[in-house]
Amino acid sequence: MPSPPVARALARGLRRLRRGLFALIQVLPGRGVGAVEAVSEPLQGWITIDGWAWRRTDPIVAVVVTMDGVAAALATLGVFRPDVGRKHRGAEHGGWIARVNVRDTRADVVSMGALAVTRSGLVERLDPLVLRLRHGNELGGVTRPAAGAQVVAGPVIVEGWVLPPSPPARIEILIDDAPAGRARPLAGQNPGLAATSPLPWAPLAGFSHVVDLSGVPAGRRVRIDADVVTLAGLRSKLDGVEVEVAAPPRAAAVPPNITELAARVRRAPEPRSSDSLAALRLLVVTHQLDLGGGQLYLYELLRHLLEQFDISCLVVSSTDGVLRSKLEDLGAFVHVCGRPSNTDPEQYETLLVGLAELADAHDCNVAIVNTMSCAFGADLATRLAIPTIWAVHESYTLGEFFLAAYGENGLHPYMRARTEAALAQAAVVVFEAEATRLLYERHGDPRRFVTIPYGIPVAELDAYRGRSDRAALRRAQGFAPEETVLLCMGTYEPRKGQGSLAVAFAALAEQLPNAVLVMVGDTGIPYAKAVRQVVERLGLDHRIRLLPVVEDAYAWYLMADVFVTVSDVESLPRSVLEAMALGVPIVAVDVFGLGELLKDGITGLLCEPRDIDAMVEALRRVLAASPVERAGLGQGGSDLIHGRYDSSGYADAYLRLLRGLVADPHKLPRELL
Numbered sequence: 001m002p003s004p005p006v007a008r009a010l011a012r013g014l015r016r017l018r019r020g021l022f023a024l025i026q027v028l029p030g031r032g033v034g035a036v037e038a039v040s041e042p043l044q045g046w047i048t049i050d051g052w053a054w055r056r057t058d059p060i061v062a063v064v065v066t067m068d069g070v071a072a073a074l075a076t077l078g079v080f081r082p083d084v085g086r087k088h089r090g091a092e093h094g095g096w097i098a099r100v101n102v103r104d105t106r107a108d109v110v111s112m113g114a115l116a117v118t119r120s121g122l123v124e125r126l127d128p129l130v131l132r133l134r135h136g137n138e139l140g141g142v143t144r145p146a147a148g149a150q151v152v153a154g155p156v157i158v159e160g161w162v163l164p165p166s167p168p169a170r171i172e173i174l175i176d177d178a179p180a181g182r183a184r185p186l187a188g189q190n191p192g193l194a195a196t197s198p199l200p201w202a203p204l205a206g207f208s209h210v211v212d213l214s215g216v217p218a219g220r221r222v223r224i225d226a227d228v229v230t231l232a233g234l235r236s237k238l239d240g241v242e243v244e245v246a247a248p249p250r251a252a253a254v255p256p257n258i259t260e261l262a263a264r265v266r267r268a269p270e271p272r273s274s275d276s277l278a279a280l281r282l283l284v285v286t287h288q289l290d291l292g293g294g295q296l297y298l299y300e301l302l303r304h305l306l307e308q309f310d311i312s313c314l315v316v317s318s319t320d321g322v323l324r325s326k327l328e329d330l331g332a333f334v335h336v337c338g339r340p341s342n343t344d345p346e347q348y349e350t351l352l353v354g355l356a357e358l359a360d361a362h363d364c365n366v367a368i369v370n371t372m373s374c375a376f377g378a379d380l381a382t383r384l385a386i387p388t389i390w391a392v393h394e395s396y397t398l399g400e401f402f403l404a405a406y407g408e409n410g411l412h413p414y415m416r417a418r419t420e421a422a423l424a425q426a427a428v429v430v431f432e433a434e435a436t437r438l439l440y441e442r443h444g445d446p447r448r449f450v451t452i453p454y455g456i457p458v459a460e461l462d463a464y465r466g467r468s469d470r471a472a473l474r475r476a477q478g479f480a481p482e483e484t485v486l487l488c489m490g491t492y493e494p495r496k497g498q499g500s501l502a503v504a505f506a507a508l509a510e511q512l513p514n515a516v517l518v519m520v521g522d523t524g525i526p527y528a529k530a531v532r533q534v535v536e537r538l539g540l541d542h543r544i545r546l547l548p549v550v551e552d553a554y555a556w557y558l559m560a561d562v563f564v565t566v567s568d569v570e571s572l573p574r575s576v577l578e579a580m581a582l583g584v585p586i587v588a589v590d591v592f593g594l595g596e597l598l599k600d601g602i603t604g605l606l607c608e609p610r611d612i613d614a615m616v617e618a619l620r621r622v623l624a625a626s627p628v629e630r631a632g633l634g635q636g637g638s639d640l641i642h643g644r645y646d647s648s649g650y651a652d653a654y655l656r657l658l659r660g661l662v663a664d665p666h667k668l669p670r671e672l673l
Helices: 004-027 082-087 191-196 256-265 293-308 323-329 345-361 372-383 398-406 413-425 434-443 458-467 470-476 498-509 526-538 553-559 574-581 592-597 612-624 627-644 647-663
Strands: 033-039 046-054 060-067 070-074 076-079 095-101 109-118 123-132 140-144 150-152 155-162 168-175 178-188 206-212 221-230 235-237 241-246 281-286 312-317 333-336 366-370 388-392 428-431 449-451 484-489 515-522 544-548 562-565 586-589 605-607
Touching: 033 109, 033 123, 046 060, 046 109, 046 123, 046 191, 060 076, 060 095, 070 095, 095 191, 140 221, 155 168, 155 178, 155 221, 155 398, 168 206, 168 612, 178 498, 206 398, 256 345, 256 372, 281 293, 281 372, 293 312, 293 323, 293 366, 293 574, 293 647, 312 323, 312 345, 323 333, 345 372, 345 413, 366 372, 366 647, 372 388, 372 398, 372 413, 388 413, 388 647, 398 413, 398 434, 413 434, 428 434, 428 647, 434 449, 434 592, 458 553, 458 574, 470 553, 484 498, 484 553, 484 574, 498 515, 498 526, 498 612, 515 526, 515 553, 526 544, 553 574, 562 574, 562 612, 574 586, 574 592, 574 627, 586 612, 605 612
Parallel strands: 150 241, 281 312, 281 366, 312 333, 366 388, 388 428, 428 449, 484 515, 484 562, 515 544, 562 586, 586 605
Antiparallel strands: 033 046, 046 095, 060 070, 060 109, 076 095, 109 123, 140 155, 155 206, 168 178, 168 221, 178 206, 221 235, 221 241
């Protein structure tokens, strides 16, 4: 065995040799990295293929896409790929994308590869992917799940594309020829179709839906089909797929190290005997601290509690945001913990160990958990024997929530089991809408699942209206006195339907030349960019304004003549309550809490979800109404909000629950309320 000095010298020599070999490899002519990563289903006779290619010392100057070994297209280089940049320094713009015409291809299966050409003339072959072509319906079809795939019994995502010659009104999904609900239309951006079709709705030709196959026996084959109905009234059948249903996987045994970490989270509950309000020591867990609806729900609640009472409050949030300083000004201690892992039980339990120590240091004795995505907070509190009030805003079944939030196989069975256990053990689970409560009540004790309507600061809104000049606000934004302003307020995302609303507005634009649509909430995501493309193609960018998220939403409510929301998944949106409080008439889709809040023709106008034809009719109704009729709708909504939806109401309900649970954690909500 060599002496320590000799061993150190040998180690240094080996390190130098490795560095030298690495440097030599970098300059060898054949050195290159890259991959063909994805090939899309054929859309209107075209497929999209993408990947990346990069060399440190000999830059890539061209990528030639091949089909069955024959050159088929030249790729566009320079696509931003931060994931590649994380693996290979300097490769952030090493992505490429190409579109290939397969309309005349007769083969059922093709091999799609690529050749990366460097500046020095070196050609690197990237391994191909095999694509099965479907020579089918030119109008569109189901693309997910793939034909012949196995799907797990339970909620299953169904996606596809549709591009009829006139705008789609609705897409109806069928399972073995039985109706299975409407898909969300104009819900998915599609660069391939946007590049090859001049139709205005091509950039958002994707549709999506979730079907429930829970009761289908394992091994059975089912067929998923879709029909499209256009605004012109034409019904057409799209390409469907046949899939095989598989049994859900069995949960694996929990590794010993996870069990040990979980044991560290628990501590023996300390006896607490105080009905004094000052004894409230809150643990609050939330997902974000920005200006979203769920976040403002929590902020309003805490503002009422902390301004009026001597309450200790620890706020734990997965991410930071502008509400942090506001909460700290109220006296809360705010800790940003990062997001718990969805796939790594060890990281999940390690995070909970740290939070358990923090909660113990603050001597928390009652908890508020905000949103389903903060299930880890409810899991933490119940394991610490802290009575928990869990506010659920998401209007999905539990299985659909897991699918929407984490995707297929995106949530480890361990964390899913922890979520289900926390939901079953929570002292109180609060919902804003009765329809949402009914979706969840089978996951726990129904006596502990209660509906408490959301509220907003009505006096603050009244004061704002009293000191504001509506006419001046409209002039500042360039609105003419005769223009009717339709306002849609909400971050752009497929479930909120801004693309569908643009198409619905376009159907009426020529008949109603004084109408203007303003959609506030553009965050620059791909969906938002596709909405902008649709508006430009419709030729209505002078009458449809697409604006980013704004902090002063109240001003836009005051400027509006009508507030429109076409979201197909909502509990009780704050924006609707605020607009109603300010007397703005509402047009809304009849889903969950909106159907409970609004009475058609009295406090607003309602239309069917996921139906652009119904949106057109609702807009036609409100725009055809006289100013007096619209004022009547607005006043009816305002009276309702002032009478039942002030934020002091739900804050008072929470206060009674908190005080009661500290005194007796086993009390039922109905005994405390």
